[in-house]
Amino acid sequence: MNDWHPRYIQQARWTAQLRQYLFQKAELAAAARILEVGCGTGAVLEDLPVKPGAAVHGLDLSHHSVKRASVHAPGIIPLCADGSFLPYPNACFNLVFCHFLLLWAKDPGRLLREMVRVTCRGGAVLALAEPDYGGRIDFPLELAALGQWQADALKSQGADPLVGRKLAGLLVSAGLKNVETGVLGGAWQIPILPGERELEWDVLESDLAGKIPDQDIQALKRLDLASTENGTRMLFVPTFYAWGRV
Numbered sequence: 057m058n059d060w061h062p063r064y065i066q067q068a069r070w071t072a073q074l075r076q077y078l079f080q081k082a083e084l085a086a087a088a089r090i091l092e093v094g095c096g097t098g099a100v101l102e103d104l105p106v107k108p109g110a111a112v113h114g115l116d117l118s119h120h121s122v123k124r125a126s127v128h129a130p131g132i133i134p135l136c137a138d139g140s141f142l143p144y145p146n147a148c149f150n151l152v153f154c155h156f157l158l159l160w161a162k163d164p165g166r167l168l169r170e171m172v173r174v175t176c177r178g179g180a181v182l183a184l185a186e187p188d189y190g191g192r193i194d195f196p197l198e199l200a201a202l203g204q205w206q207a208d209a210l211k212s213q214g215a216d217p218l219v220g221r222k223l224a225g226l227l228v229s230a231g232l233k234n235v236e237t238g239v240l241g242g243a244w245q246i247p248i249l250p251g252e253r254e255l256e257w258d259v260l261e262s263d264l265a266g267k268i269p270d271q272d273i274q275a276l277k278r279l280d281l282a283s284t285e286n287g288t289r290m291l292f293v294p295t296f297y298a299w300g301r302v
């Protein structure tokens with residue numbers, strides 16, 4: 057896929073209410089120094105409700121994404137670096153978070169320990185959204201193959217499709233206290249928003265290209281779009297969150 061920003065905006069829309077709840081509990085509005093690790097193109101940073109004068113840092117492994125993040129969230133302090141080796145001193149942020157990042161990490165425990173290291177005592181570390189494809193629900197049932205294909209494709213890209221269920225334990229192991237965890241619920245509008253399924257398919261087709269015969273992909277795409285059209289389609293990927301105090 058050439059432009060990931062529309063997909064990241066879509067994912068940020070799914071977690072908007074949850075972020076509001078978690079950021080309030082973690083006292084984002086009082087934080088002076090904030091960091092998003094794996095900020096991508098800035099989909100979450102672009103409307104982060106921080107206090108005037110707060111320093112908001114966005115870090116990502118991808119130079120291209122960091123540049124896009126500075127455009128979408130012009131006030132941020134961007135940096136291209138690996139979250140597993142955060143180039144910041146100990147205890148210099150009040151709140152550090154990630155959103156759809158740990159899924160991609162070779163060693164999510166290391167990444168979280170780094171997030172904890174750079175957070176001051178009493179500060180908060182939040183993993184806002186990490187999916188678990190092992191708990192995916194598809195209907196009509198023939199579409200279950202899609203979930204398996206996608207999980208296999210993610211594994212072949214080095215991602216962990218089951219990271220969601222491991223999230224709370226990862227935060228506890230990273231030394232966070234008073235860990236609160238949960239699963240994002242689902243709520244759907246029928247008919248769904250125009251373009252929603254197409255965005256999902258852009259990702260799927262790019263993930264599955266060369267791994268699954270195109271005619272098999274297209275057969276399930278037709279079934280998916282037809283069942284979406286007639287209101288019978290159901291797709292739910294459990295997406296976990298967890299946060300705690302340093």
Ligand SMILES: C[S@@+](CC[C@H](N)C(=O)[O-])C[C@H]1O[C@@H](n2cnc3c(N)ncnc32)[C@H](O)[C@@H]1O
Nearest residue numbers: 064094095096099116117118138139155156160
């Ligand atoms: C699915 S995107 C999410 C982007 C953003 N957090 C959002 O929700 O819109 C994951 C991002 O994590 C970045 N990433 C993956 N591994 C990383 C690492 N070790 N350190 C920093 N960024 C990383 C990728 O480059 C990508 O931009």
